[in-house]
Amino acid sequence: MNSSPISKINLDGRTFFVKRDDLIDPYLAGNKYRKLYTLLQTPKDKFNKIISYGGTQSNAMLAISAMCKDKGWEFVYYTKPISKIQKELEYGNYYHSKKLGMNHIEIDNELYRNFIASLRINLNEKVFLIDQGGAVKSAKDGVKVLADEIREANLRTRTIATPSGTGTTALYLAFALPEYKVYTTPAIGDIEYLKEQMSALHKIPNNLVILEPCKKYHFAKPYPEFLDIYEKLLKTGIEFDLLYACGMWKCLLEQTNEEILYVHSGGVSGNESMLKRYSQKGMRT
Numbered sequence: 001m002n003s004s005p006i007s008k009i010n011l012d013g014r015t016f017f018v019k020r021d022d023l024i025d026p027y028l029a030g031n032k033y034r035k036l037y038t039l040l041q042t043p044k045d046k047f048n049k050i051i052s053y054g055g056t057q058s059n060a061m062l063a064i065s066a067m068c069k070d071k072g073w074e075f076v077y078y079t080k081p082i083s084k085i086q087k088e089l090e091y092g093n094y095y096h097s098k099k100l101g102m103n104h105i106e107i108d109n110e111l112y113r114n115f116i117a118s119l120r121i122n123l124n125e126k127v128f129l130i131d132q133g134g135a136v137k138s139a140k141d142g143v144k145v146l147a148d149e150i151r152e153a154n155l156r157t158r159t160i161a162t163p164s165g166t167g168t169t170a171l172y173l174a175f176a177l178p179e180y181k182v183y184t185t186p187a188i189g190d191i192e193y194l195k196e197q198m199s200a201l202h203k204i205p206n207n208l209v210i211l212e213p214c215k216k217y218h219f220a221k222p223y224p225e226f227l228d229i230y231e232k233l234l235k236t237g238i239e240f241d242l243l244y245a246c247g248m249w250k251c252l253l254e255q256t257n258e259e260i261l262y263v264h265s266g267g268v269s270g271n272e273s274m275l276k277r278y279s280q281k282g283m284r285t
């Protein structure tokens with residue numbers, strides 16, 4: 001694949017650059033493409049089945065579904081039980097993943113934890129397990145490709161920003177680009193939790209700066225201030241996701257002042273269902 005393009009936008013009187021990983025593919029885009037990079041390079045006959053687990057709004061779930069369809073691999077995805085209403089929705093990541101052939105299996109709440117732990121024990125060489133959020137060890141190699149593209153673009157800015165879920169992307173990006181400063185912020189849990197997740201992968205490098213959100217946000221809940229930022233960003237001509245990007249942009253606008261390259265991590269496919277929730281809550285007209 002060619003290097004993803006870089007756009008220049010103006011926001012609140014500041015210039016930002018945006019690394020357009022959202023444009024890589026409608027389903028397999030953003031940092032999920034980078035994290036699955038090594039698997040995507042793997043010959044089809046190496047595996048016949050991919051197993052993963054997590055939430056049914058997950059961008060990783062959709063990206064894995066698209067990959068498996070392309071490779072002809074069976075994709076089994078385990079979640080806690082979900083409502084009949086959600087199963088019948090004809091939009092959102094779950095709907096699209098099912099259309100791409102995902103085999104969804106619900107596990108009772110009480111059994112879930114142990115069941116997920118047992119997945120690891122029952123693998124064979126044709127079955128590959130991807131942990132929640134697309135967390136694979138080889139993510140490091142895919143993020144390295146992203147880092148090389150950023151370095152080759154040779155922008156004058158030496159500051160990068162990208163939001164964190166598991167922190168895999170931000171961590172490996174900082175690791176691969178020691179001459180840059182990398183900002184991130186937790187979209188899931190708090191800074192302590194994020195640091196714990198990151199430390200499990202690698203020692204946190206000094207050039208990674210974790211910004212503290214100005215208040216506690218719950219993941220995937222609608223907040224009017226996120227919608228404001230989403231709409232303001234939309235006016236620049238680029239759509240960003242509502243779950244991760246808006247919190248990151250809020251921190252950048254409030255806590256930084258330098259010129260920044262924002263790495264667009266995709267996830268726009270989840271906006272349709274999220275925007276409907278904003279409407280249902282009366283936050284959007």
Ligand SMILES: *Cc1c(COP(=O)(O)O)cnc(C)c1O
Pocket residue numbers: 030031032059060133163164165166167168169170241244245265266267268
């Ligand atoms: C998955 C995802 C993230 C979080 O990435 P991590 O590597 O888990 O930190 C951020 N933004 C978007 C849009 C995502 O889909």
